[in-house]
Amino acid sequence: MSFSSLVRFDFNGQPSYGDLLETNENSYVVRKLDGNIKKGFATTVQTVTVQKLLCPLEHAPIIQCVGLNYRKHATEANLPIPTYPVIFTKPSDALAGPFDDVHIHPDAQKLLDYEGELCVIIARDAKNISASSALDYVLGYSVGNDVSARNFQLSEASGGQFGYAKSFDGFAPIGPAIWSPSVVPDPQKLRYKTFVNDEVVQETGTDDMIWDVKSIIAHLSRGTTLRAETIIMTGTPSGVGIFSGRLLKDGDIVKVEVEGLGSIANKMVFDR
Numbered sequence: 585m586s587f588s589s590l591v592r593f594d595f596n597g598q599p600s601y602g603d604l605l606e607t608n609e610n611s612y613v614v615r616k617l618d619g620n621i622k623k624g625f626a627t628t629v630q631t632v633t634v635q636k637l638l639c640p641l642e643h644a645p646i647i648q649c650v651g652l653n654y655r656k657h658a659t660e661a662n663l664p665i666p667t668y669p670v671i672f673t674k675p676s677d678a679l680a681g682p683f684d685d686v687h688i689h690p691d692a693q694k695l696l697d698y699e700g701e702l703c704v705i706i707a708r709d710a711k712n713i714s715a716s717s718a719l720d721y722v723l724g725y726s727v728g729n730d731v732s733a734r735n736f737q738l739s740e741a742s743g744g745q746f747g748y749a750k751s752f753d754g755f756a757p758i759g760p761a762i763w764s765p766s767v768v769p770d771p772q773k774l775r776y777k778t779f780v781n782d783e784v785v786q787e788t789g790t791d792d793m794i795w796d797v798k799s800i801i802a803h804l805s806r807g808t809t810l811r812a813e814t815i816i817m818t819g820t821p822s823g824v825g826i827f828s829g830r831l832l833k834d835g836d837i838v839k840v841e842v843e844g845l846g847s848i849a850n851k852m853v854f855d856r
Contacts, residue, residue: 586617586625589761589846590724592638599638601625604761607846611635621707621723622812639681640726640762641705645811647674647756648804649730651746653819654792660822669795669803672746674730674756674817682759682848686731688834692752693854695734696832699820700778700786700840702771703728703758704797706814710805718801721810724762725771727840727848729778730817731755734826757850758815767845771797778823779839785830788821 589604593614602614611633619625621641651670652658658665680686688696707723730750736742737749750756768774771790778786790796795803800818804810825831832838834854841847 586619586627587764588767589763590617590640591759591761592640592642593632593634593636594638595632595634599642602632603627605631612637637682637760639679639684639757640759641679641813641815644676644679644813644815647676647678647815647817648810649674649746649750649817650795650800650819653794653800654788654821655794656788656792656822657820657824658794660827665794669800670746671804672750674747674751677753678751678756680754680757680850682757683850684754684757685851685853686754686757688733688852688854689752690855692733692736693834695826696852697732697734697825698778698780698785698832698838699730699732699824700776701728701730701817701820702774702776702790702842704771704801704816704818705762706801706810706812706816708812710801710810711808713802713805713810715798715802718798718805719765721801722765722797723813724764725768726758726762726815727776727842727846728756728758728815728817729838729840729848729850730820731757731838734831756815756817757848759848760846763845775843777841777843779841780830780832780836782839785825785828786821786823790818792821793819
C-alpha cells in the first residue's frame, strides 16, 4: 500500500488522489499520489493544503449493503437472525462526499432515517473467496451513512425489498478517507458513533456484528465477481430513528465518526 488514509481532492481543477497527513480546523495536508486504485499508486514528494475533500471514490461498480448485521439492532427491530446475511444494493449515483449536503426528494422526506456504518472497499476483482483469505482483497475501510427513506421500505410499500428506499442520489455519503489495512489490521476491533446535531444516537463496537467482514466478503463473492472499487456497507447498529423516534428533519446534520480515524458530516436538505 502507498497510503495510510486515501483521499480525493481537487488539484488544479482535476480530481486527484492523496494520502491524508494532517487534519486542521479548516484544511487538510495531503501528500499527492500518482495512479489510481486499479493500477496502483506511487508516492510523490509533493504535499498540498486543501480546503475540501471529495468522496474518496469517484465511482463504484456497485454498493453492496448488509441488513440486520448487529445483534442489538436485530433485538430492537424484534427480527429473527436469518441463515445468511440480508443483502441489498445501492447504485453508484448514491455516492456522496464526506461533507456534502444530501438533497432529499419531497416524496422521501416523511420517514427519513440515518444508518451509520463501517464500509469496506474491495481492492481487486474477486470471486469465490474464502473467509480465511478475504481480507487480502480489501483496499481499505471507510465510514458511511446508509440514508433511508423508510416510507418506501415499509413492507406495504416495498414488498420487503430495501433497495429503492436507500438508492436515491446522495444516499451513500462515505469518507473522509479510505484507511488502509495497515491502519485497521482488525476491522472487528473498531468503535464508532452516529450523531444527529451533536447528539449521540448510535454507538457500537464492530464486535457486535453477526457476520464479520471476512464472512461478508466470502458470502458476496460466492459465484459472483466482486469488482475492484466495490463498496460494502456492513450494516448498522441499534439506535436508528425509526425505532427511537428520532427521524431526520430538514437541516439536520448527521455525523458518523470512527474512533481514532475520522468522520463524515452531512446536512439533510429537503427539496421543495
